[in-house]
Amino acid sequence: MYKVLIVDDESKIREIVAKYCNLEGFTSAEAADGFQAIEKVREGSFDIVIMDVMMPELDGFSAVREIRKFSTVPIIMLSARTETYDKINAFEIGIDDYMIKPFSPKELMLRIKAVMQRSTSGGIQKEVFELGKLKIDFSAHIVYIAGERIDLSPKEYDLLSFLVRNKGIALTREKLLSEVWGYDFYGDDRTLDTHIKLLRKSLGECYEMIVTVRGVGYRFEG
Numbered sequence: 001m002y003k004v005l006i007v008d009d010e011s012k013i014r015e016i017v018a019k020y021c022n023l024e025g026f027t028s029a030e031a032a033d034g035f036q037a038i039e040k041v042r043e044g045s046f047d048i049v050i051m052d053v054m055m056p057e058l059d060g061f062s063a064v065r066e067i068r069k070f071s072t073v074p075i076i077m078l079s080a081r082t083e084t085y086d087k088i089n090a091f092e093i094g095i096d097d098y099m100i101k102p103f104s105p106k107e108l109m110l111r112i113k114a115v116m117q118r119s120t121s122g123g124i125q126k127e128v129f130e131l132g133k134l135k136i137d138f139s140a141h142i143v144y145i146a147g148e149r150i151d152l153s154p155k156e157y158d159l160l161s162f163l164v165r166n167k168g169i170a171l172t173r174e175k176l177l178s179e180v181w182g183y184d185f186y187g188d189d190r191t192l193d194t195h196i197k198l199l200r201k202s203l204g205e206c207y208e209m210i211v212t213v214r215g216v217g218y219r220f221e222g
Contacts, residue, residue: 008052034058053079094140163220
């Protein structure tokens with residue numbers, strides 16, 4: 001039996017989702033805005049959170065950012081916003097699934113089961129990498145330097161993640177461009193070099209962990 005937190009400023013939507021949760025044998029609690037959601041996650045032990053985006057007081061994106069500072073609880077985001085940027089932003093801050101409004105309550109229940117199955121079976125790894133003052137929470141897509149969270153662009157995070165997962169290996173520029181930007185990337189090495197420069201700046205005192213391998217590319221070491 002899963003314990004679900006339903007966060008939405010529309011009481012009718014909370015009522016419908018709670019009804020379907022009950023039919024599935026789940027227990028549920030409700031929050032009407034982001035602030036309430038943060039407090040309830042702090043106070044209670046929830047298996048999953050259903051988070052609306054557009055809410056008064058504190059929106060869903062801001063609430064997720066705060067929750068991810070202290071919890072890795074799975075989060076499904078509900079939103080009427082269909083722009084790719086919003087979806088990318090949502091996944092980058094650590095959500096597990098994204099549904100567009102209007103939505104099917106039955107489909108939401110299936111998605112809850114799928115997310116929870118991945119989470120409990122190990123499909124979603126609670127991976128944390130730590131080296132010196134650098135810490136990366138891969139499950140939440142969060143990077144810390146000396147205990148302070150730093151903000152990275154999606155490409156900076158993807159680049160750092162790939163370098164770290166290949167720690168100690170000299171990676172060619174071509175390999176990094178194909179793996180991080182995709183095989184359909186049309187550009188030149190300056191794109192990679194610019195992002196490496198920005199990433200090093202973001203990493204602050206840990207910038208030396210990204211080493212330039214002359215004539216080849218880059219390597220992560222520590």
